[in-house]
Amino acid sequence: MIKVLFICHGNICRSTMAQFVMENLVKKAGLSDRYQIESAATSFEEIGNGPHRGTVMKMREMGIPMREHRAIHMEKSDYDKYDYIIGMDKWNYQNILRIVGGDPEGKVSLLLDYTDRKGQQIADPWYTGNFDETYRDVDEGCRALLQFLEENR
Numbered sequence: 206m207i208k209v210l211f212i213c214h215g216n217i218c219r220s221t222m223a224q225f226v227m228e229n230l231v232k233k234a235g236l237s238d239r240y241q242i243e244s245a246a247t248s249f250e251e252i253g254n255g256p257h258r259g260t261v262m263k264m265r266e267m268g269i270p271m272r273e274h275r276a277i278h279m280e281k282s283d284y285d286k287y288d289y290i291i292g293m294d295k296w297n298y299q300n301i302l303r304i305v306g307g308d309p310e311g312k313v314s315l316l317l318d319y320t321d322r323k324g325q326q327i328a329d330p331w332y333t334g335n336f337d338e339t340y341r342d343v344d345e346g347c348r349a350l351l352q353f354l355e356e357n358r
Contacts, residue, residue, distance in 0.1 A: 206238075206239060206240065206241055207239060207240050207241070207288050207289070207354055207358075208240075208241045208242075208243075208286060208287045208288045208289070209227065209240065209241070209242050209243070209287065209288065209289045209291065209350075209354075210243050210244065210245060210279070210283055210286075210287040210289070210290045210291065211223040211224050211227070211242070211243070211244040211245075211291050211293075211316070212244070212245055212246070212247060212279055212290060212291065212292045212293065212297050212300075212301055213244075213246065213247075213292070213293040213294075213297055213329070214246060214247060214248050214250075214296070214297060214329065214331075215246050215248055215250050215251035215254075215276060215331065216244055216245050216246035216251060216252075216276035216277060216278075217246075217251045217254055217255070217256050217257045217260065217276050217331075218256075218257045218259065218260050218329060218330050218331050218336075218339070219293040219327055219329060219330070219339060219343065220244035220245065220246070220293060221244050221256045221257075221260055221274055221276075222256075222260050222263065222264070222339065222340065222343050223244065223291070223293070223316060223343045223346070223347055224242055224243060224244040224274075225264055225269050225270070225271050225272075226269060226340075226343050226344055226347045227240075227242045227347045227350070227351065228240075228242050228270075228272075229269045229270065230347055230348060230351050231351065234351070236351075236355075240354075243287075244274075245276075245277050245278060245279040245280075245283065246276050246277065246278050246279060247278075247279055247297055247300035247301060247304065248278075248300075249278055251276040252275075252276050252277065252278055253275050253276060254275065254276050255274060255275060255276075256271065256274055257330070257331065259330055259334070259336040260330075260336065262336070263336045263337070263339075263340050267340065279301065279304050279305075280304070281304055281305050281306065283304075283305065284305040284306075284308075284310075284312065287312065288312065289312055289314070289350075289354075290305075290312050290313045290314075291313075291314055291315070291316050291346075291350070292313065292314070292315050292316070293315070293316060293326065293327040293329070294315070294326035294327060294328075294329070295315070295326055298313065298314075298315055301313050316342075316343065316346035316347070316350065317342065317345070317346050319346060319349035319350040319352075319353050320345055320346055320349040322345075327339060327342045327343060327346070328342070
């Protein structure tokens, strides 16, 4: 089983969106038994809160199912639990490395690193208000990530 952890600042917008988009892609491909997909935050600000209403509305609009979710904080032990730890932006990336104490196994990356937009960041809709743009980037990244994972099994 491949274990993927999506990370953003609060775990109510981008990482939650990526979790549900990826779960949907995996399910549609008939690969649910091969993947465990979760999400978490690098901050404590939203711990225990549900997904942002903008994320919920975008998932409904796109017909992507959501399961019960409450924001959780990433733990140092997650480095050993997950095969891939995927941040949404460079600030998340740096915070992930701080939390886990480095990346000796090369598990940490940005979601858009799996696309032809390597190194680019997914804008935080908490600040931009643009959940459409965030969804397009998350969807592109998740599709590319799934293709990478299946090609490198």
